Amino acid sequence: DGGITQSPKYLFRKEGQNVTLSCEQNLNHDTMYWYRQDPGQGLRLIYYSQIVNDFQKGDIAEGYSVSREKKESFPLTVTSAQKNPTAFYLCASRGFGRAEAFFGQGTRLTVV
Amino acid sequence: SQQGEEDPQALSIQEGENATMNCSYKTSINNLQWYRQNSGRGLVHLILIRSNEREKHSGRLRVTLDTSKKSSSLLITASRAADTASYFCATDANSGTYKYIFGTGTRLKVLA
Numbered sequence: 001d002g003g004i005t006q007s008p009k010y011l012f013r014k015e016g017q018n019v020t021l022s023c024e025q026n027l028n029h030d031t032m033y034w035y036r037q038d039p040g041q042g043l044r045l046i047y048y049s050q051i052v053n054d055f056q057k058g059d060i061a062e063g064y065s066v067s068r069e070k071k072e073s074f075p076l077t078v079t080s081a082q083k084n085p086t087a088f089y090l091c092a093s094r095g096f097g098r099a100e101a102f103f104g105q106g107t108r109l110t111v112v
Numbered sequence: 113s114q115q116g117e118e119d120p121q122a123l124s125i126q127e128g129e130n131a132t133m134n135c136s137y138k139t140s141i142n143n144l145q146w147y148r149q150n151s152g153r154g155l156v157h158l159i160l161i162r163s164n165e166r167e168k169h170s171g172r173l174r175v176t177l178d179t180s181k182k183s184s185s186l187l188i189t190a191s192r193a194a195d196t197a198s199y200f201c202a203t204d205a206n207s208g209t210y211k212y213i214f215g216t217g218t219r220l221k222v223l224a
Contacts, residue, residue, distance in 0.1 A: 006154075031210050042116075042200060043155075043214040050210055058211070090154055099143050099204055101212060103154035 003027065006091050006104035012112050013078065013085065021076045021107045023091035031094040032074035033101070036060060036087045043090065049074055078109060086111050116201055116215035124221045131188040133218040135201030136181075142204045144177055146186050149198045149217070158199075159186075193224040 004025040013019045023032065031050045035043040045058030049068040063082025068074055074093075078085045088108050092101040116137040125131050137144070143162045147155040161168045161177045161184065168175045174187040188195055201215040 033212075035214075040217075040219075042216040045211060048211065088152075092155075094210065099160055100145060100157040101147075101155070101202075103147075103156070105154045106152070108152070 004091060004093050004102050004104040006089075006107050008107060009105065011107055011109045013109060014112060016080045018077055018079050019109065021078070021089055021091075021109070023074045023076065023104060024072055025074075025093045025102070026072060027093055027095065027102060028071070029093035029095045029102070030071070031096075032068070033092040033094070034058075034064070034066065034074070034076045035090045035092065037090060037106075038087050046076065046089075085109055116203060116213055118199075118201060118215040118218045120218060121216070122219045122221070124223065125191060127191060127193055127222055127224050129191055131191050131195070131220055131222070133186050133199055133220070135184045135186070135215050137184075137201070137203045137213065137215070138182065139203070139213070141179070144175075144184050145202045145204070145212075146173075146175060146184075147200045147202060147214075149200065151197070155200065188220075191220075191222045193222050196220060196222045 007022045033048040034046040044060050046064050047066040049055035065077045090106050091104040094101050118135045145160045146158045149155045159170045161175045172189045177184045198217045198219045200217045202212045
């Protein structure tokens with residue numbers, strides 16, 4: 001089945017640690033996105049990428065980093081510089097010339 | 113903030129009633145989309161309306177768009193308990209950046 005897969009579903013991070021969230025899609029989509037969602041809130045854009053080896057900062061990129069070495073994969077690293085990382089993280093993708101986004105099931109990150 | 117606004121923030125209705133939620137946005141758009149999010153899950157695309165359309169239907173969903181007022185509404189008719197979810201509007205900014213701007217969401221609860 002075609003889709004977008006995020007892993008892990010739950011992730012716990014200790015203070016000062018970097019953690020990486022995985023996002024893989026087999027939809028052959030060019031554009032991929034990372035969003036952060038806080039409880040009862042909308043989605044805020046962290047980073048997006050329209051092509052391999054290129055990505056753009058979103059509205060809240062500080063404390064996060066990404067890479068796009070393969071079309072199918074867009075991992076997000078939450079660095080120790082992100083002071084309030086506890087949130088629900090959503091990855092999405094979009095096909096060329098298409099308007100609708102396809103979302104993964106999310107990763108819930110908690111700082112312990 | 114670039115985020116759109118949705119109202120009401122929360123809505124509770126009885127099964128069989130209609131649910132209406134509204135979205136306002138700030139910039140000129142190519143299209144507006146509505147997404148649904150079940151608790152703790154990713155978003156699912158429901159319906160898209162283009163900037164030159166005024167109304168669109170899909171099953172029990174009816175979407176209207178008023179570009180002069182920069183607003184849209186989503187009507188769910190004959191609601192079911194399974195419609196309980198959060199609903200978000202997203203605008204595809206007319207900027208060529210492939211960025212979505214999401215609203216703050218309406219939490220709908222349908223009581224059986």
